[in-house]
Amino acid sequence: MIRKATKRDIKTIASIEANSGYLFRDRINLNSEISRINKNFERGCDYFVCCSEENPVAYISIFVKKNVLKLDYLSVLKEYHGKGIGTLFMQFVEDYAKKRNCKKVFLEVNNKNYSAISLYNNFGYYVTKVKVRTNYKKKIIKLFMEKKLTKE
Numbered sequence: 001m002i003r004k005a006t007k008r009d010i011k012t013i014a015s016i017e018a019n020s021g022y023l024f025r026d027r028i029n030l031n032s033e034i035s036r037i038n039k040n041f042e043r044g045c046d047y048f049v050c051c052s053e054e055n056p057v058a059y060i061s062i063f064v065k066k067n068v069l070k071l072d073y074l075s076v077l078k079e080y081h082g083k084g085i086g087t088l089f090m091q092f093v094e095d096y097a098k099k100r101n102c103k104k105v106f107l108e109v110n111n112k113n114y115s116a117i118s119l120y121n122n123f124g125y126y127v128t129k130v131k132v133r134t135n136y137k138k139k140i141i142k143l144f145m146e147k148k149l150t151k152e
Contacts, residue, residue, distance in 0.1 A: 002092055005047035005059065010037050013047060013059045021078030022113065037061075045072060048092070050085050058085045062093065069097040071107040074116070086119045094123070097149055106146035108133075120145050 005013060014033035041047070045063050049056035058076040062069055071093055076085050097105050107125070109116050125145040133142045 001051045002048050002088070003051065005049045005056075007038070007041055009047065009049060009056065009059075010034055010041070012056050013037050013049065016049075016056065016059050016077055017073070017075050019077055020075045021081070022075075022110075040072070048089075050076075050088060052080070058089065060089050060093065062096070064097070064100055064102060067101060067103045069093065069100070069102045069105045071105060074107075081115070086116070090119060090123050094147075094149065103150045104146050104148045106144065108142045108144055111141040111143050117143065117145075123147065 011034060014028075014030055014037055017033050018028040018030055037047070040061060043063075045061050047059055047061050050058040057080045058074075060074045061072040063072060064070075074086060074089055093105060105125075106128075107120065109120065111117075111130070125147045127143050128146050129144045131142050131144065132139055134140075
């Protein structure tokens with residue numbers, strides 16, 4: 001089940017991020033993560049959680065601006081990796097974008113996050129540019145990927 005998150009979910013969302021088990025991140029500071037998520041809520045970011053037996057086990061954050069949806073974060077608790085939650089969320093994101101008349105969806109992904117890149121490729125996303133970024137105080141290579149939802 002996917003539901004819209006509220007500010008009451010901020011600590012849970014931060015905990016999911018901290019316990020996602022992604023190898024290319026250093027240990028996450030929970031207070032910094034809570035602060036980041038709170039700021040994103042205030043900036044108009046929408047958060048959604050995927051629940052297993054009422055308990056959130058994954059989340060996404062998205063921004064919609066000028067007919068473009070940005071998938072900001074997609075994070076799944078480590079013990080729920082490989083259970084189809086990413087696929088469920090990607091279907092949800094595209095449906096959400098189409099209902100809001102978005103022309104495309106874009107995202108950034110670490111070039112070493114092979115499972116996420118594979119998921120995005122399976123949904124028809126393609127790399128539009130590559131940049132070196134600082135994420136969690138580390139220099140990393142980010143792939144910018146997008147998918148057009150309408151024919152131009």
